[in-house]
Amino acid sequence: MTMHLQEIKMPFLKNLNIAAEEAPNQQSPFDKAKSSLLSNLTHQLASAKAMVAGEAYFVTKMQTVEENGVNVRKPVKRPIRHWYWRDSTGAVRIAVRVSNKRIELAKGMTDIVVGNDKELPAVIKQVIDAVNAGELDKVIEDAVKARKTLKKAS
Secondary structure, three states: OOOOOOOOOOOOOOOOOOOOOOOOOOHHHHHHHHHHHHHHHHHHHHHHHHHHHOOOOEEEEEEEEEEEEEEEEEEEEEEEEOOOEEEEOEEEEEEOOOOOOEEOOOOOEEEEEEEEEHHHHHHHHHHHHHHHHHOOOOHHHHHHHHHHHHHHHO
């Protein structure tokens, strides 16, 4: 037997606005992929700037470590996996990735040829601006759809 608030004498709760439970807003897979791409590009930009300055770039992750029989979470510095590399001609190239898969920026082409190290941060910044402007929305959407069909197949 369920009892309603009106049936129970609760003078303090009577004045509150009580509602049914509501699920929190979920981000769409597209929005998750786009925000993840922007986050990863930001790390790539910071890493490229550090490379030009001759420094190393690390991200801080939390790792659970056992100390005296107790699990403790500690920050640990980890290097990131670079999306850029030097090709056989000595030019720097970068590939943009969504869900750790290279995306096609033009038909059959996934790499951006940068040239030298000093130009890399500016190119990554241009890619970030393109993502923010929505120029890669169709490509991101296709990558999300491809990932969904991949999950269904297994």
